Amino acid sequence: MSLAIRVIPCLDVDAGRVVKGVNFRDLLDAGDPVQLAHRYDRAGADELTFLDVTASSGDRETTYEVVARTAGEVFIPLTVGGGVRGVGEVDKLLRCGADKASINTAAVARPDVIDEITRHFGSQVLVLSVDARRTPADGSSRTASGFEVTTHGGRQGTGIDAVEWAREAADRGVGEILLNSIDADGTKAGFDLELIRAVRAVVRVPIIASGGAGEPGHFPPAVAAGADAVLAASMFHFGPDNVLAEVKTALREAGYEVR
Numbered sequence: 001m002s003l004a005i006r007v008i009p010c011l012d013v014d015a016g017r018v019v020k021g022v023n024f025r026d027l028l029d030a031g032d033p034v035q036l037a038h039r040y041d042r043a044g045a046d047e048l049t050f051l052d053v054t055a056s057s058g059d060r061e062t063t064y065e066v067v068a069r070t071a072g073e074v075f076i077p078l079t080v081g082g083g084v085r086g087v088g089e090v091d092k093l094l095r096c097g098a099d100k101a102s103i104n105t106a107a108v109a110r111p112d113v114i115d116e117i118t119r120h121f122g123s124q125v126l127v128l129s130v131d132a133r134r135t136p137a138d139g140s141s142r143t144a145s146g147f148e149v150t151t152h153g154g155r156q157g158t159g160i161d162a163v164e165w166a167r168e169a170a171d172r173g174v175g176e177i178l179l180n181s182i183d184a185d186g187t188k189a190g191f192d193l194e195l196i197r198a199v200r201a202v203v204r205v206p207i208i209a210s211g212g213a214g215e216p217g218h219f220p221p222a223v224a225a226g227a228d229a230v231l232a233a234s235m236f237h238f239g240p241d242n243v244l245a246e247v248k249t250a251l252r253e254a255g256y257e258v259r
Contacts, residue, residue, distance in 0.1 A: 046259050067080050179209055188235065209223075223254070
């Protein structure tokens with residue numbers, strides 16, 4: 001685990017606007033990504049994640065112009081995902097000012113793309129985004145861990161075991177894993193601690209916990225479960241201006257070092 005826990009706001013972007021919903025559905029407008037990026041940079045965010053949530057489902061590339069304008073407003077590391085299919089897209093994102101690229105759908109379809117990207121740019125550039133959901137109780141798509149990988153912004157199930165997929169990707173060289181619970185996403189009921197523990201048990205790379213944060217008290221348990229960084233969207237977008245500082249205070253009071 002890293003020495004200091006990172007607190008990361010997430011900008012879920014659709015058609016150039018930040019959106020947020022529940023379980024990846026019923027998306028509501030949350031503002032302009034450039035303005036929000038500037039706000040979070042000034043508020044003390046450690047990093048920023050920009051995810052074009054409809055790029056893969058719409059079979060298009062990330063909006064590079066919006067990425068470039070967002071990167072121009074922040075002086076902290078910026079990770080960008082959505083529509084990343086290979087070396088070419090990663091190269092474009094880095095040229096637009098991103099520090100890291102996040103990949104999900106394309107890696108599930110062709111895992112060798114992980115090797116190609118990390119060989120070309122290094123492991124530190126690539127983040128694997130795992131959108132995981134619990135498998136149905138009826139056993140129709142049961143996996144060994146009880147968690148299934150989804151793609152296309154959580155819209156399509158794959159039948160792939162999410163924990164085993166995280167292990168394979170780590171073995172292939174991804175630098176970090178962005179672990180997002182589809183079930184907890186936007187609910188503000190807390191992170192899926194069982195999911196975090198399961199992935200932590202099989203990988204050594206940093207884990208970014210995502211999905212379910214609703215109050216500062218939800219963050220320390222995610223770290224205790226094995227997260228090296230904690231990510232949230234709704235809570236930061238619609239919460240009070242000092243909410244990011246409150247999260248860091250909660251982590252510090254729980255005994256964790258924060259930046």
